[in-house]
Amino acid sequence: MFCSCKIISRVSFSVYSRRYVLKIFLNIKNSDSLRDVFNLYFIITTYFSCYLLGSIYSSPGLYSKTMTPTYDAHDGSPLSPTSAWFGDSALSEGNPGILAVSQPITSPEILAKMFKPQALLDKAKINQGWLDSSRSLMEQDVKENEALLLRFKYYSFFDLNPKYDAIRINQLYEQAKWAILLEEIECTEEEMMMFAALQYHINKLSIMTSENHLNNSDKEVDEVDAALSDLEITLEGGKTSTILGDITSIPELADYIKVFKPKKLTLKGYKQYWCTFKDTSISCYKSKEESSGTPAHQMNLRGCEVTPDVNISGQKFNIKLLIPVAEGMNEIWLRCDNEKQYAHWMAACRLASKGKTMADSSYNLEVQNILSFLKMQHLNPDPQLIPEQITTDINPECLVSPRYLKKYKNKQITARILEAHQNVAQMSLIEAKMRFIQAWQSLPEFGITHFIARFQGGKKEELIGIAYNRLIRMDASTGDAIKTWRFSNMKQWNVNWEIKMVTVEFADEVRLSFICTEVDCKVVHEFIGGYIFLSTRAKDQNESLDEEMFYKLTSGWV
Template sequence: MWNAEVSSVPKEPHSCFIPLLKKFLGIAQRHKTFKSRAMITAAEYGETSWELAVHVDQKHGDESMKFKMRVKGDLHIGGLMLKLVEKIKAPQDWSDHALWWDQRKCWLLKTHWTLDKYGIQADADLRYTPQHKPLLLQLPNMKTVKMTVSFSSVVFKAVSEICQTLNIRRSEELSLLKPPYDPSKKKKKKDKNSAHDDIWDIDLLSGGPGGTGPMYSKTMTATYDPENGMPVSATSLWFGENPLAECQPNLPPAELAKMYQQLSLVDKANNNAGWLNSSRSLMEQDIQDEEKLLLRFKYNVFFDLNPKYDAVRITQLYEQARWAILLEEIDCTDEEMLMFASLQYHICKLTMSSEPLDHSNEPEIDEVEAALSNLEVTLEGGHTDRILEDITDIPELADTLRLFRPKRLTLRPYKEYWFVFKDTTISYYKNKEASIGEPIEQFHLRGCEVVPDVNVTDKKFGIKLLLPVADGMNEVYIRCDNETQYAKWKAACILASKGKTMAYSSYKSEVKNIQSFLQMKSLAPPPGHAAPDLDAMEMNAECFVSTRYAKKHKTKQLTARILEAHQNIAGLSLMEAKMRFIQAWQSLPEFGINYYIVRFKGGKRMRFWESHTTV
């Protein structure tokens, strides 16, 4: 039986496996060939190249050109631009062009870096585009200018170059802001065309790209004093002749009403979110050619305002403050609105009547004497901020004031106490005789916020103190009896909030500024002045107040009140009036407050957050 089974097996048992073996041998041969090819590719990896597409932007609205170049990973950016220019074969200046990577939204400005170091591969989309492009800038005076701006530099540096062109010192105080979104403007195509008619092309006037007119001298470079940053006398005339130093005329009430929009807290927060990032370039923040941006003073801290050398800066500050009042971007009382209106009327009147700026009548200054005086002040420490010779002789304030601490469900009025202000601390006692003992309470004012609570017409002179505590801010109201008392105590509170005492000589100047501010807010004419003539005001009074305030009063009534308030400031010069307007704007309670929409960790709802940008 066994033998029969064995005999049934074929004589060549491997013959049935021959096709299968051939199949496996074929697969092995193909795998060997593929492996050898793969090994060759890996060995020759450094010598391989690929095609890279680069779009070249043209000027004057021409369509961009597209070029494909075969490159290697070890090619540096400078070599890539050189190959591209050789391939374009166009005789023009390419020095301002640079490569922009669309996918990564970044400039390839490090020309010594290779493509591999940047991570550029065949799928990269590069643009060879100018670094300086035209941009529309709305200045604080609502005037729109067109100028060439660097789109590759960070915004901080770009703003510095803009301010240098416009002759505005302290460029760090300004920044660029996206205009608030207005859906109604999409439907108004005619307004867009009419707006372009009012654009002032700086490049044409300054002899820049496309222009030859010498508005700003390119050969005359402003030389600044290294001590205080002021331009020397040789260029002071050049700085004074800048047309941007002139105030813009007030708009008619109808035009002002079109611009007015009632702003809610959400609107204010959204507008504040439009500030560009100062550490990134314009292209990195999706800003396009000829897009409109707002140039504004951002940080509300204005250093070293000098009327002689800062004509443009002061005028633009005044214009930003004026429009903030007229458009009610910052709240103010009716009394303050009339004060601002009288200052505007005075400035407008002087601007229309004044002749072009002439420095020939100014007394000549001996440069050597001025330099020696400056050196003497520097070596002696100066007298403006010098502390009293005896550091222990720090002035004190002691007087009877009224105190009120707001609490819920209370109608308790102000209560009189004896107050003593020493160093940076306020102590109050039951009466003067009790001041030799322990005080009822002490207020440490370092880091606090001082908010005026004043109504000159109603003889209300109050100071609101926001004292920092662990769980927030404590509110304290102090009421003074008269203007003199209010000026002294408020000036002391302002210095104490900055950690300074009344020993600083700036205390006296602060008191004078507060007194002059109260005098401006007084609507009653000075003694000995006759009632104002309503026909003497040739301008429309409604141009100097906000639209909402103009609706409250009749035109004749508004004119009479503005003229009465104007008599208190009629003796101010043009630059003094602008400075007073800026100081009054800074003294408003809401000045320097910005709003943000935030979401706290673990919270479901968004909330508003206030931030103060003043120091």
């Protein structure tokens, strides 16, 4: 018997695909254990089978009654597999910490038989299978032993903390790993080798961690000491290597940047300008000496699309900007000279697109994340530093997507993976998974869910992309953004359930109407409402989750 995801309090699933076994623990009612639990939904596939093992139980969550986090201070997994945690489910007999351990792909046949989208339209068709969160599985004709896949639906991960989110981090890592290997998201060759190296490193550490959990499943842990240790770290705060600047002034950037405006039937390339970045705008001058006068070009990046175009070996550090204007989007390319310059300007562009300035506290962290992401892609300059290893313990067919397997021989890929591994070899297991997730989030296509749509007044099918903060009208053949609308400018959205049309109204009398041709409009409605709901959450709010508001925004009725 399948129960509604709306009322289940604790459910255990086992997901099988040949030898690959992924056990996932869900806590649907309690928002403390999985802060973005409503990101988890089901999409029908032909590759995984989900079986309901549990029933409806009370849910104590990952916190004790005194709000003390009951997690392992070492790896972030739940402390003890007691019946208070899992009720009568099968997991009460095992170690819940094993849920934080990744299971490596052991056979290339698993990848070979799974669906891989060949075009953007294929990616859009994947989203046809999302089930309705407002109705039970039984109501949606899901039978016992039906093939289902568990995924995070919304790409907005609330308060992800390595200290107590080991299970959730592992779930996100698994989703990111499969997205990379199945080519659901594009990445460069250097990025692929970096992902493969991280995956190889995680596989090695996971085997050690799994053995450790099996050998120490009955060990006692002092919960008070663990909580006090974490409290001490929180109160002391992290040490910073930089001195805080004047918080009353907004930082600025000024440097020579190459600027390119691509136009049809033109052979003109990049032109160097002295560029200044103030607030959310970039001003371009012909020279530094003229920067006190009127700029040759000026662009406000608020609401723009920011896409990286980087090749480490080719020393290419480009930033692609799609700036919204009345008639569509203006495309501008910025070329930086080195990694440091690129990291600062890219971080500033990303913040400006959200309407934030470099005075925002996240700016320096964004710069460091970009530099760290680039560093992991560096090739080892000294091949002798790579230790001699038996290559039988590394299977490139399980670490790299088919596109690159066709391009290189296995020995070549193995050598490159081991070379890239030198950049991540010192990372802990949880750090490696977090870096994998962060690198996944840094990819240009991350967080965009595609749907095939026909816009009002249009005759051909196009793509509508939904991200955590915007709607994107896209060219179905190239994937280029035609127009972007920010949720922050949205006044309201409505659904005409009879003709299956979604209408979104924005500020300045902008109105967008479209019909989804190959998916129920309820799916699109849930994505919009879900992201609006998640945008209202903040770390300083209490731990309770307003479920009523969530269903009001996503169910389709008030």
